[in-house]
Amino acid sequence: MTDFIDQRSVYDSIRTRLAAGDLAPGRKLKPDELRADYGCSASMLREVLFRLACGGYVDFEEQRGFRVPSPSLERLRDIVRMRVLIETEAATLSIASGDMEWEARLNATHHKLAHLEARMPHTDHLKEHVPIWTRFDLEFHETLVSACGSRLMQDALHSLFYRYRQQLVGLVHGYGFRQGIVEEHKAILDAALARDAPRCAEAIRNHFAFVHGL
Missing domain, CATH: 1.10.10.10 (Winged helix-like DNA-binding domain superfamily/Winged helix DNA-binding domain)
Structure with missing residues (x-):
C-alpha cells in the first residue's frame, strides 16, 4: 500500500x-x-x-x-480550441520576455521529450511509457509558456493539459502517440528559440490540428 x-x-x-x-x-x-x-x-x-x-x-x-468520464470527441475539440487560444498567446509573451535560462530550460525539456518519443514507436510495451511521456510532454509545454508573466494563463494550461490527455488516450490509438509528433514538437522549439512568435503560434496550431480529422 x-x-x-x-x-x-x-x-x-x-x-x-x-x-x-x-x-x-x-x-x-x-x-x-x-x-x-x-x-x-x-x-x-x-x-x-x-x-x-x-x-x-x-x-x-x-x-x-x-x-471516469467517457471520452468525447466534442469535448476534446473544445479543450483543444481553448488550449490553442491560451498557449499561442502565452508562448508569444514568453518569447518576448524569456531570457537565456528560459532557452536553456526549454532545450533541456525538449531533449528529454524528443529522446523518449524517438523510442516509443519501437517498443512493444507502449503503455509503460505513457506516464513518463505525459510528464515530459507537460514539462515541455509548461516551460514554453513559463516566461509569459501570467500565473492565470499558466494555471489554465496546466488544467487543460490533463483534461486534453485524458480525452486523448480514450480516443486515439496508441494512447495518443502518433506519427509526426516528434517533428511537431521540434517545430515549436525551433520557432521559440528563433524568437519567431508567429511561426511558433502556427506550429502550436499545427500540433493540435489532427483533432479535426478524428
Whole structure:
C-alpha cells in the first residue's frame, strides 16, 4: 500500500492515472475501494474526487457517485480550441520576455521529450511509457509558456493539459502517440528559440490540428 499523507498527492496521482488511461472510462470510483491504493481515509478520497469533479476530470451524479468520464470527441475539440487560444498567446509573451535560462530550460525539456518519443514507436510495451511521456510532454509545454508573466494563463494550461490527455488516450490509438509528433514538437522549439512568435503560434496550431480529422 502506498502511503500518501496529503490530499494534494492523492489528487495529483488520480489525475495522472486518468491522463495515462489507467482508469477505464465508465469505471465507478468508490472511495472505499481506492483506499487500498492510497492508504488514506474514505472521507479524504471523497474530498479529492469532488475536487476532481469540479475540475472536469471525473463525473459526479447524486445517488450514483463518481465515474471516469467517457471520452468525447466534442469535448476534446473544445479543450483543444481553448488550449490553442491560451498557449499561442502565452508562448508569444514568453518569447518576448524569456531570457537565456528560459532557452536553456526549454532545450533541456525538449531533449528529454524528443529522446523518449524517438523510442516509443519501437517498443512493444507502449503503455509503460505513457506516464513518463505525459510528464515530459507537460514539462515541455509548461516551460514554453513559463516566461509569459501570467500565473492565470499558466494555471489554465496546466488544467487543460490533463483534461486534453485524458480525452486523448480514450480516443486515439496508441494512447495518443502518433506519427509526426516528434517533428511537431521540434517545430515549436525551433520557432521559440528563433524568437519567431508567429511561426511558433502556427506550429502550436499545427500540433493540435489532427483533432479535426478524428
